Amino acid sequence: MEHYDWNDGWLFTPTFDPAIVRPECPELALEPVRIPHTVKTLPYNYCNENDYQRLCGYRREFFAPKEWQGRTVLLTFDAVAHDATVFCNGRRVFHHGCGYTAFTVDLTEALRLGEKNVLAVRCDSREDLNIPPFGGQIDYLTYGGIYRAVSLDVKEPAYLRDIFIEAQAEGDFRIYTSTVGETVGCTLQAEIRSPAGSRALYDGELSLPIVGTLNGVHPWSIDHPFLYTLTVRLIRPGTGGLPDRVLDEKSTRFGFRTIQFVAGGLYLNGQRVEVRGLNRHQSYPYQGYAMPDSIQQLDAHILKKQLGCNAVRTSHYPQSPAFLDACDELGLLVFLEMPGWQYIGDESWKAQALQNCREMVCQCRNHPSVFLWGVRVNASADDEAFYKRTNEAVHRLDPTRPTAGVHIRRKDQLLEDVYAYNDHSYAGRGPGCENRANVTPDIRKGYLISEFGGQQFPAKAFDDEPHRLVQALHHAAVLNDAIAQPGVAGALGWCMADYNTHKEFGSGDRICYHGVLDMFRNPKLSAAVYASQKTPRSPSDIVLEVSSSMALGDHPGGFAGACWVFTNAESVRLYRGNDFIAEFTPDRRGRFAALPHPPIEVQDFVGSLLEKYEGLDPVAAPQVAAILNEMRRDALTLSPLSRARLLSLRLGWNDLLRMYYKYIGVLGSPSSVYRFEAVWHGRAVRTVVKEPVQSVRLECTVLNPLLTDGPTWDCAAVSLRAIDQNGNLLPYCGEAVQLSVEGPVKILGPSVVPLRGGMAGTYLATTGEAGRAVLHCKMEGALDTEAALTVRKRG
Numbered sequence: 001m002e003h004y005d006w007n008d009g010w011l012f013t014p015t016f017d018p019a020i021v022r023p024e025c026p027e028l029a030l031e032p033v034r035i036p037h038t039v040k041t042l043p044y045n046y047c048n049e050n051d052y053q054r055l056c057g058y059r060r061e062f063f064a065p066k067e068w069q070g071r072t073v074l075l076t077f078d079a080v081a082h083d084a085t086v087f088c089n090g091r092r093v094f095h096h097g098c099g100y101t102a103f104t105v106d107l108t109e110a111l112r113l114g115e116k117n118v119l120a121v122r123c124d125s126r127e128d129l130n131i132p133p134f135g136g137q138i139d140y141l142t143y144g145g146i147y148r149a150v151s152l153d154v155k156e157p158a159y160l161r162d163i164f165i166e167a168q169a170e171g172d173f174r175i176y177t178s179t180v181g182e183t184v185g186c187t188l189q190a191e192i193r194s195p196a197g198s199r200a201l202y203d204g205e206l207s208l209p210i211v212g213t214l215n216g217v218h219p220w221s222i223d224h225p226f227l228y229t230l231t232v233r234l235i236r237p238g239t240g241g242l243p244d245r246v247l248d249e250k251s252t253r254f255g256f257r258t259i260q261f262v263a264g265g266l267y268l269n270g271q272r273v274e275v276r277g278l279n280r281h282q283s284y285p286y287q288g289y290a291m292p293d294s295i296q297q298l299d300a301h302i303l304k305k306q307l308g309c310n311a312v313r314t315s316h317y318p319q320s321p322a323f324l325d326a327c328d329e330l331g332l333l334v335f336l337e338m339p340g341w342q343y344i345g346d347e348s349w350k351a352q353a354l355q356n357c358r359e360m361v362c363q364c365r366n367h368p369s370v371f372l373w374g375v376r377v378n379a380s381a382d383d384e385a386f387y388k389r390t391n392e393a394v395h396r397l398d399p400t401r402p403t404a405g406v407h408i409r410r411k412d413q414l415l416e417d418v419y420a421y422n423d424h425s426y427a428g429r430g431p432g433c434e435n436r437a438n439v440t441p442d443i444r445k446g447y448l449i450s451e452f453g454g455q456q457f458p459a460k461a462f463d464d465e466p467h468r469l470v471q472a473l474h475h476a477a478v479l480n481d482a483i484a485q486p487g488v489a490g491a492l493g494w495c496m497a498d499y500n501t502h503k504e505f506g507s508g509d510r511i512c513y514h515g516v517l518d519m520f521r522n523p524k525l526s527a528a529v530y531a532s533q534k535t536p537r538s539p540s541d542i543v544l545e546v547s548s549s550m551a552l553g554d555h556p557g558g559f560a561g562a563c564w565v566f567t568n569a570e571s572v573r574l575y576r577g578n579d580f581i582a583e584f585t586p587d588r589r590g591r592f593a594a595l596p597h598p599p600i601e602v603q604d605f606v607g608s609l610l611e612k613y614e615g616l617d618p619v620a621a622p623q624v625a626a627i628l629n630e631m632r633r634d635a636l637t638l639s640p641l642s643r644a645r646l647l648s649l650r651l652g653w654n655d656l657l658r659m660y661y662k663y664i665g666v667l668g669s670p671s672s673v674y675r676f677e678a679v680w681h682g683r684a685v686r687t688v689v690k691e692p693v694q695s696v697r698l699e700c701t702v703l704n705p706l707l708t709d710g711p712t713w714d715c716a717a718v719s720l721r722a723i724d725q726n727g728n729l730l731p732y733c734g735e736a737v738q739l740s741v742e743g744p745v746k747i748l749g750p751s752v753v754p755l756r757g758g759m760a761g762t763y764l765a766t767t768g769e770a771g772r773a774v775l776h777c778k779m780e781g782a783l784d785t786e787a788a789l790t791v792r793k794r795g
């Protein structure tokens, strides 16, 4: 058994020429590339979706040693977008028609041993292909190229094609294997290794599953994602005194866990889990889908650790093995969906869709994080015959997990175990989501809100403060109402990050600004809605995000508008200058009461200052303070009740206005310093200070500063943010940042990037060398800044 990574050594042509499959093709100008590769890098926005739609070619020469005689040589592509035809030494050996699943090509027959061989891939990324997701309009770009890893395995003629383990929380398991080649007389051995390293061995026969119970297992859960390793060996027993021979060996990680999706919601290991998460597209600026494992893993990390999500939907296709591995490790549940978007094609299209379902399940069913299979094309119409087949195929290949269909209509046919509903009904007032009974045709089955938000309320990081706030409150309202409604398993917001899209969608610049993060994964205000729902375990888990800059001029009429605090602290204390104003606690009866940590609306900016500075008595002071706070909220108007109160207090309008100017402020009044403190376990553990900006700093953070070049190129994600002297984001800073690097990395995309909403990013790709690298950033009006990273070399 030999395994080779095959990500290096490829040559690329953006225009396919049949000559590329020939043993020699000196006339072609080919460009050396490393995998993951995109057929076309794109600008940040205003890109043209025709640019990546092409018929192009890849070529790789290799030497096949004579020792491969009698062996089986298998070449695996983790993903080629979207239609791949593979040639070996001029011979067409394989065709695959899905851009989101892996495929393995048996090269054995086509090889020339002891010689140079030529492998070529005809890669078609045109969107008129008759395969999913194509056929209709699509709200995301589909890109092109060999964008996930490639590897080569040299095996015996008899080998293990696949292994699958079903493992329940109590320790019961069943292991299924499938083999290729002559295996008469062969046996199996399964080894289960625990996270602590202990091993248990089981013998089995090829025709039957290996069934057993492991005692004392640690179940896989969201909080404790214990991972076990299964290794299955295909053994040819020795005869005539010869020892047994291991023909093949295959390993996979897995977890012991039990999933039940019922009318009452999702149960993991017998415990109810309130699904709270986001939808994710696997695309990035410039590179589209072509990003290495570490960038994929980073997304899982952001979702679980930064945003506190417990689930993600891989909308609208199976995503990279590296992303799923990270979800397994982090305890992030995955709703994995077949490729497609609204459209259902003809019989040939459907046959491919069915094949995609089978590949999705066979390739991902050992991931403990996967809790739900999406077996209906996102938001498509009913098609009983077709969806009976997808359900049946998926259930047959994995009897342990429920299936879901994602609908945008009410009362569609429900052939799946779970009615997943893209509930975009909330328009800013009223219930955040529909009543489940009005939507699903069968309330005895599971129900999940698979999407909400999105086009209902896009928000750019550079939109004004009220707009950004409304997006955040929109997410909070729907999350809240999904929790409050019995029988709703939870909700997945649309979506994790802004994404490039087709001309029919988005803001006209080929971007859907639907993310709670921007395209570089910088957080917008709405990200704090999710982050603040985390259960804090230490002071560093405390989130404190204040919605307002306290700049009056950013609001219509110069009136302050609402100020919300997103926090998982027990309370928030507000100070103005050195004066304590008030302490606020989450409202457990209000609009967001069902959330673990309801956002707090700050409505008192006066507190006891009137007693302290105006000499008002303890009865009058709070009444006048309430009137001032009301004036702040309602743009200086007074309710009849407040007017009456003013009379009884014998306070004139001019006195009131003077106090308003002094304690609340109008445009042009001397500015104040506001300090918000998050209190946890009685202590202030996080502070936000809002005051006029005195200096601008460029913050540059490399999210993954340790890179490994090998088995292919690696990449660092960099976040750039303009911040003030207190670390607050400066959302209207739009300066250009000039980037340059030293050391073994190169900048992907432009080397001058504008800040958008005070934020930007870049990606640094390794170049095949090891060493220390430095990113230098220059911005007018701020000190130069830099960040270091280290590149190791493997292989």
Ligand code: GAL
Pocket (backbone or CB within 6 Å): 139, 315, 378, 379, 408, 422, 451, 453, 454, 455, 456, 494, 514
């Ligand atoms: C949904 C669709 C998503 C996205 C979203 C935008 O209906 O499934 O892919 O387009 O709308 O809000």
